[in-house]
Amino acid sequence: MDPIHQFEIKNFFPIVHIGGVEIAFTNSALFMLIALALILALMLGATRSRALVPGRLQAVAEMSYEFVADTLRSSAGPEGMKFFPLVFSIFMFILVLNVIGIIPYAFTVTSHIIITVAFALLVFLTVMIYGFWRHGLRFLKLFVPSGIPIYILPLVTAIEVLSFFSRPVSHSVRLFANMLAGHITLKVFGGFVVMLAGFGFLGWLGAALPLALTTVLTALELLVALLQAYVFAILSCIYLNDAVHPGH
Amino acid sequence: MGDDAREKGDGEDLPADEAALSARFKRLGERLGRVHADRPSESSSDQRPAADPSAIARGFRLSTEFVAGVVVGAAIGWLLDRWLGISPWGMIVFLLLGFAAGVLNVMRAAGVVASNTLDPPGSKQ
Numbered sequence: 001m002d003p004i005h006q007f008e009i010k011n012f013f014p015i016v017h018i019g020g021v022e023i024a025f026t027n028s029a030l031f032m033l034i035a036l037a038l039i040l041a042l043m044l045g046a047t048r049s050r051a052l053v054p055g056r057l058q059a060v061a062e063m064s065y066e067f068v069a070d071t072l073r074s075s076a077g078p079e080g081m082k083f084f085p086l087v088f089s090i091f092m093f094i095l096v097l098n099v100i101g102i103i104p105y106a107f108t109v110t111s112h113i114i115i116t117v118a119f120a121l122l123v124f125l126t127v128m129i130y131g132f133w134r135h136g137l138r139f140l141k142l143f144v145p146s147g148i149p150i151y152i153l154p155l156v157t158a159i160e161v162l163s164f165f166s167r168p169v170s171h172s173v174r175l176f177a178n179m180l181a182g183h184i185t186l187k188v189f190g191g192f193v194v195m196l197a198g199f200g201f202l203g204w205l206g207a208a209l210p211l212a213l214t215t216v217l218t219a220l221e222l223l224v225a226l227l228q229a230y231v232f233a234i235l236s237c238i239y240l241n242d243a244v245h246p247g248h
Numbered sequence: 249m250g251d252d253a254r255e256k257g258d259g260e261d262l263p264a265d266e267a268a269l270s271a272r273f274k275r276l277g278e279r280l281g282r283v284h285a286d287r288p289s290e291s292s293s294d295q296r297p298a299a300d301p302s303a304i305a306r307g308f309r310l311s312t313e314f315v316a317g318v319v320v321g322a323a324i325g326w327l328l329d330r331w332l333g334i335s336p337w338g339m340i341v342f343l344l345l346g347f348a349a350g351v352l353n354v355m356r357a358a359g360v361v362a363s364n365t366l367d368p369p370g371s372k373q
Contacts, residue, residue: 155345158345159345159348159349159352160349160352162317162320162321162324162342162345162346162348162349163317163349163352163353163356165320165324166313166316166317166319166320166321166346166349166350166353167316169316169319169320170309170312170313170315170316170317170353173312173315173316174308174309174312177308177312178308224304224305227305228305231305231309
C-alpha cells in the first residue's frame with residue numbers, strides 16, 4: 001500500500017568492497033541487466049536475417065535506428081553523427097528501462113535520480129571534453145554571444161555559464177520526476193481500488209472508478225515512458241550540437 | 249536487342265519481369281540517393297526540430313528548465329558564500345543570475361530566442 005515502497009533498493013548479494021563501502025548487486029542492477037539483454041536480443045535477432053524486406057523484428061530495429069539517426073542529424077548536423085552510438089545507446093536503454101518499469105512488480109530503474117544524473121553527466125561531460133578537445137579555448141565562445149555591447153558582456157556571460165551548468169540538472173530531473181510521479185500516481189490509485197473493495201458491495205461499485213482511472217493512467221504512463229526517452233535523447237542531441245559547433 | 253526478341257519467343261515473361269524489377273530497383277536507388285542528398289542541406293541550417301510532441305511534455309520541460317536555472321544559481325551562490333565568507337552577497341547575486349539563466353533557458357526551450365545568439369537577426373557580425 002505504501003506508494004514509495006516500489007522504489008526501494010534491495011541488495012541481493014555483495015560483489016566487492018571498495019574502501020569499506022559494499023558494492024552489492026541490487027534489484028536496480030538486475031533490471032538494468034534485463035534491459036541490456038532485451039536490447040541485445042532485439043538487435044541481434046533483428047540483424048540476423050538481414051532481409052531486404054524487413055520482418056517484424058527487423059522493422060522495429062530499423063525504425064529505431066532511423067528515428068535516432070534523423071533526430072541526431074537534424075539537430076547536430078552530419079558531423080554530429082559520430083555521437084550516434086552514444087545517443088542510440090542512451091535512447092534504447094532509457095526506453096527499455098521505462099517500458100519495463102510499467103510492468104507490475106517490475107522495478108523502475110529510471111525513477112532513481114542517481115541513474116538519470118549519471119546519464120545526464122555522461123552527456124554533459126562528453127560535450128565539455130569533446131568541445132575542448134576539438135575546439136580548444138574557442139569552445140568558450142559558447143558563453144560569449146556575438147554582437148553584445150562590452151558593458152553588459154560580463155553579465156550576459158555569467159548568465160550563459162549558469163544556463164550551461166543548469167543543463168544536466170534539468171536534463172536529469174525531468175526524466176526522474178516524470179517516472180517517479182507517474183509510478184506513485186499509479187500506485188495510489190491502485191491502492192484506492194483495494195481499499196474501496198474492502199467495503200463490501202458498495203465498495204466494489206466505488207472501486208470501479210479508480211480502477212478505470214488506473215487503466216487510463218497506465219496508458220498515459222506508457223506514453224510518458226516513450227516520450228521521456230525521446231525527450232532525453234533529443235536534448236542530448238541539442239547539447240551535443242554545442243560540442244560540434246560552438247558559438248554560431 | 250536480338251536477345252530480347254529471342255527471349256520473348258521461348259522464355260516468356262520471366263526476363264521481362266526481371267528487367268522491370270531491375271528498372272524499379274534503379275528508380276528506387278535514384279530516389280533514395282536524392283533523399284540522402286537532400287539531408288545535409290536540410291540539416292545544415294541550425295533549425296530546431298519539433299522537440300515537443302505533446303503539451304504535457306512541453307510544459308514539464310519549460311518548468312524544469314526554469315527551476316534548474318534558479319537551483320544552480322542558488323547552489324553556486326551558497327558555495328561561494330561558504331568558501332569566500334561573503335555571505336549573503338554570493339547568494340543574492342547568483343540567485344538573481346540563476347533566475348535570469350532560468351528565464352533564458354525557458355525562452356530557448358520555447359524557441360523564442362535562438363540558441364546562443366542573444367542578438368536579433370541582422371545585427372550579427
